[in-house]
Amino acid sequence: MAHAFRRRADGSLACRLDSEEKAIISQVAQETADLIRADLGIDRDPEVLRKAAASEDPLRRLEAEFAGQDAREPADSAVKRLFPAASEDETLAGEFRRFGQQELADGKLTDLTAVISLLDASGPGHGEVVLDDEQALSMLRALNDVRIVLADRLDLQRDGDFDTVRMLQQIGERVEEASSEDSDQVGSDIVIAVYELLSWLQESLLRALD
Amino acid sequence: MPVEQRRAGSGTSSLTDLDRSTQVDAETDGPWCTVVWNDPVNLMSYVVFVLRRHFGYSRLVAEQLMMQVHEEGRATVSRGSRERMETDVQAMHSFGLQATLERVGEG
Numbered sequence A: 001m002a003h004a005f006r007r008r009a010d011g012s013l014a015c016r017l018d019s020e021e022k023a024i025i026s027q028v029a030q031e032t033a034d035l036i037r038a039d040l041g042i043d044r045d046p047e048v049l050r051k052a053a054a055s056e057d058p059l060r061r062l063e064a065e066f067a068g069q070d071a072r073e074p075a076d077s078a079v080k081r082l083f084p085a086a087s088e089d090e091t092l093a094g095e096f097r098r099f100g101q102q103e104l105a106d107g108k109l110t111d112l113t114a115v116i117s118l119l120d121a122s123g124p125g126h127g128e129v130v131l132d133d134e135q136a137l138s139m140l141r142a143l144n145d146v147r148i149v150l151a152d153r154l155d156l157q158r159d160g161d162f163d164t165v166r167m168l169q170q171i172g173e174r175v176e177e178a179s180s181e182d183s184d185q186v187g188s189d190i191v192i193a194v195y196e197l198l199s200w201l202q203e204s205l206l207r208a209l210d
Numbered sequence B: 001m002p003v004e005q006r007r008a009g010s011g012t013s014s015l016t017d018l019d020r021s022t023q024v025d026a027e028t029d030g031p032w033c034t035v036v037w038n039d040p041v042n043l044m045s046y047v048v049f050v051l052r053r054h055f056g057y058s059r060l061v062a063e064q065l066m067m068q069v070h071e072e073g074r075a076t077v078s079r080g081s082r083e084r085m086e087t088d089v090q091a092m093h094s095f096g097l098q099a100t101l102e103r104v105g106e107g
Helices: A019-040 A046-053 A058-069 A077-082 A090-121 A133-153 A161-176 A183-209 B016-027 B044-055 B059-072 B082-094
Strands: A003-007 A013-017 A127-131 B032-037 B074-080 B098-103
Touching (some): A019 A090, A019 A133, A019 A183, A090 A127, A090 A133, B059 B074
Antiparallel strands (some): A003 A013, B032 B074, B032 B098
């Protein structure tokens, strides 16, 4: 069972998560990172690109430059929410994407990777996850990005939609009692549970930071 | 934004603080602005955190802007040169907020 984030005497922030919770958060963070990479066509290690950009070989530098500028328009509905159009003016939005999307993606991927490493570092089993303020910022942004992806999968469009989804889930449970659950329902039950866990964790971190 | 219990005591201070700060903003107006849009995912407390963190707004100003986003669907959170607004929009996107760049008076 998870325990909320709190500020410790040494200034760090800590929460307790059990092994299952850590594994689930790691998994959804990894899936979010994979989704961003796949949808935007980022299959290169940013470190490789940085090296290529500093290379003596002009062809490699050119290649790195083009790789950075190849800002593919997101196709997946969740990735669209993570990389929204910066303007209603399509020309302006396209320009913005060309110059900023790669950096934005790098930042999001860095945050997601940081969270996975932090959870790994807390060791197997029930344990404390400890963050400094910089890591707390990565955690907040990564939790939010994962929640955006889950919300898209749950088709949350407007305020209050999550309450509706949860209410329908409870009604569904009552109707389906005794009858065998279909696998779609089990899938969305898990998404709802993970979304609630992440929302609670993010809120608890915000309170601890306050 | 999902509705949550607001803690007692927040947002009860004088509204004149906000009026004064928006006036200051208006004086240093640029032709562009950053607009944040409502969405069903971002927690109210997170939006306030982001506005305080990135723009350095007081809790009161950040909470007023967050409520405006929540109730009216959008709020102008900064004004200035196009370059500065691009930085602000990019920052909002990095936090997962839905934000756009607009010419002042466009929306």
